[in-house]
Amino acid sequence: MPELPEVETIRRQLSKKIIGKKLNDKKIAGLRRRAKILIIDFADGSSLVIHLKLTGQLILNGEPSRYTRKVFNFNDGSQLIFNDARKLGWWRKVKETRKIEEKFGPEALEMRFETFKELLQKRPNSKIKPLLMDQKFIAGIGNIYSDEILFAAKVHPLRQVKTLKDKEIQLIHQNIKKILRKAIQYRGTTMQDYRDACGREGDYTNHLQIYQKEGKKCSRCGTIIKRVKLAGRSAHFCPNCQK
DNA sequence: GACAATGTTACAGT
DNA sequence: CACTGTAACATTGT
Numbered sequence: 001m002p003e004l005p006e007v008e009t010i011r012r013q014l015s016k017k018i019i020g021k022k023l024n025d026k027k028i029a030g031l032r033r034r035a036k037i038l039i040i041d042f043a044d045g046s047s048l049v050i051h052l053k054l055t056g057q058l059i060l061n062g063e064p065s066r067y068t069r070k071v072f073n074f075n076d077g078s079q080l081i082f083n084d085a086r087k088l089g090w091w092r093k094v095k096e097t098r099k100i101e102e103k104f105g106p107e108a109l110e111m112r113f114e115t116f117k118e119l120l121q122k123r124p125n126s127k128i129k130p131l132l133m134d135q136k137f138i139a140g141i142g143n144i145y146s147d148e149i150l151f152a153a154k155v156h157p158l159r160q161v162k163t164l165k166d167k168e169i170q171l172i173h174q175n176i177k178k179i180l181r182k183a184i185q186y187r188g189t190t191m192q193d194y195r196d197a198c199g200r201e202g203d204y205t206n207h208l209q210i211y212q213k214e215g216k217k218c219s220r221c222g223t224i225i226k227r228v229k230l231a232g233r234s235a236h237f238c239p240n241c242q243k
Numbered sequence: 244g245a246c247a248a249t250g251t252t253a254c255a256g257t
Numbered sequence: 258c259a260c261t262g263t264a265a266c267a268t269t270g271t
Binding site: 002003006036051052053054055056086088089133135142143144145188189190191192193194211233234 | 247248249250251
Binding site: 053084087125231 | 263
């Protein structure tokens with residue numbers, strides 16, 4: 001589930017609560033996020049790297065359930081529970097994180113317009129939605145937010161990059177930041193599995209305009225929202241607003 | 244049974 | 258090499 005806003009929500013919540021605690025005698029110095037990966041840094045320079053994939057949860061002092069795959073026990077008796085119904089998520093201890101961090105494109109929230117435009121010019125034949133979701137291209141955007149960003153920018157998800165006008169590239173760039181920031185404010189989106197580190201659902205679900213709204217009316221023009229399959233995923237769009 | 248599901252990656256094909 | 262689409266991973270829910 002978790003895309004950038006969900007992982008960032010967990011990172012911020014855990015930062016307030018577990019920095020300074022010890023895990024296996026190693027003191028937690030800080031928490032970072034790269035793309036959709038959570039990185040817990042220890043004082044000795046090593047790190048614990050966690051990817052929640054589709055259904056992973058990290059809940060502080062939660063109740064273990066049938067989906068609990070790992071319990072991280074801190075020195076003060078508190079616990080971080082890793083639940084993962086589909087078992088696709090993983091965690092790994094590493095000496096250094098450089099190799100992991102290198103694999104990704106620029107962070108979606110930190111990317112300047114010029115950088116975005118230059119990147120797009122390298123992939124003129126790609127369709128815009130799968131490109132936004134390609135972590136080697138831009139880090140942090142997944143299926144939910146790529147739909148929401150393209151709806152906000154009024155760009156059709158199947159548009160080829162080379163057909164995008166400068167104004168449209170600007171709108172996509174602006175809305176990447178606008179939508180992701182707003183989603184972080186609301187602690188992310190819960191479709192089914194996602195929970196924040198306190199075990200709560202994300203409230204951005206109530207602000208979705210297009211994702212999983214097939215058959216409903218577009219909030220801008222009333223046209224019935226459509227869904228198409230591409231790259232094995234669903235893309236939702238308004239056939240009237242998004243050209 | 245069919246289909247879909249927040250992610251990533253390997254592989255086959257164009 | 259660039260790019261696209263599909264399957265696979267493992268499981269639940271409708």
